[in-house]
Amino acid sequence: MHDIGLQGLQFIELTWLTAAFLFVVGFIGGLVSGFIGSGGAFVLTPGMMSLGVPATVAVASNMCHKFPKAMVGAYKRWRYGQVDLKLGVVMAASATIGVQIGIKMQEYILAKWGEAGSNLYVSVSFVVVLVTVGGYVFYDAWKISRSGSQEQSSKLADWLQSIHLPPMIHFKTANITMSLWFTIPVGLATGMLAATIAVGGFVGVPGMIYVVGATGLMSSATELVIAFLMGLGGSVKWALNGMIDIRLTLIILAGSLFGVQLGAIGTTYVKDHLIKVVMGTIMLMVAVSRGMAIPTYLTKLELISMSEGTTGFLMTCSFVSMCLALLVGAVIILGAMWKAKREERRGNLVEEKELQHAEQAI
């Protein structure tokens, strides 16, 4: 175990530019995570790899920054009454099993079709899951926004909650009573996706909304508990192998601890359906980004032929659009916060004026 970490490990030389890049991406990723419960990891890992960090070190260092960030975010949102701890723990337990299943699947694909096959599988999973789930989340958010109605629980969640199949669990904060058997598949899918595309929250949050029946606000907050527990477990595993570059972890953490708290504060200002808007937008943009990478892997598997220049260009476009997805999410969050804060200030001014008028009248 000890030797694995030392075999050919190359830790990069840090420059001010590298540190600044990691700090900024950490801040934006933290902001999105604090708001929708996940995100950031899908840009940070390839981002670090583009700086020359070996893939395993990038994954390990990213995970080690994820669990303290999620812990701070979960604590902040728990104080706002948005976290259902029991739901988080139940989901994290089944997600841990899901991760193991996902790893086994990855290992099987890697052994059978090699690295290009494994990359193709990851990209196709990205596109299929994100287009399906992200598309539905975005459609739901658009429907709520257009009708101006309150967020309603899904028919599926209502039906599942009405079935009495022991053991039944009551989630107090979310005010949901449901059979354990219906929460397990959501957790398993979260874990499997986390093992495949490193962002389990893209299934975990919609799963808690549409299958379990929690609100978007509560699901995104509870996802931070899952991210903390799973991130801690994963980090211990990587640390035992000596793969964590603590310098990279702490630079990202320096930015993300600012971002995650700002994102958590943001949830108290905006309308609840905005969480779905941000999540759906990011998921669809990431799906497009990963879709751009598919021709490269198909070329490597000799299923299609494409020039090196074209595949290189597509990979660059893929990475840039992924960064753009995170940036767009951050802009929507900050814009909505700014608008809500301005309205709050305007409301306070009106109240003050009315009070002055009333005093003058007396």
Next chain:
Amino acid sequence: MGQSHAVKRNKQIAKTIAFGALSVAMYTILFMNSAVVMTYFTKGFVYAALPILTAFAFSFVHGTFAGNVWSLLGIEAAQKRPETRPAAQPRPAQRKRPRPRVYLNT
């Protein structure tokens, strides 16, 4: 009331400076000794506790500092309680439908 607000703000400024200084000190110590740190932190086995505990320690110190910075900038949570959905109604008990019976008078 105005005075108590000023006292509270001064306390918050002091707390922010203290945690900020501690955070800077921790980062400086770690990066000044990065060669030694990297040697021990990547040894694995029992040394695995080092990166995990360090991440916890930095998240506490730097996280408190970051939270206080936002508060000082006037960015604090709005007073809004999250809504919960009403619990689903239990399904009505299934009752046996009366079977039609035919009586024949023979």
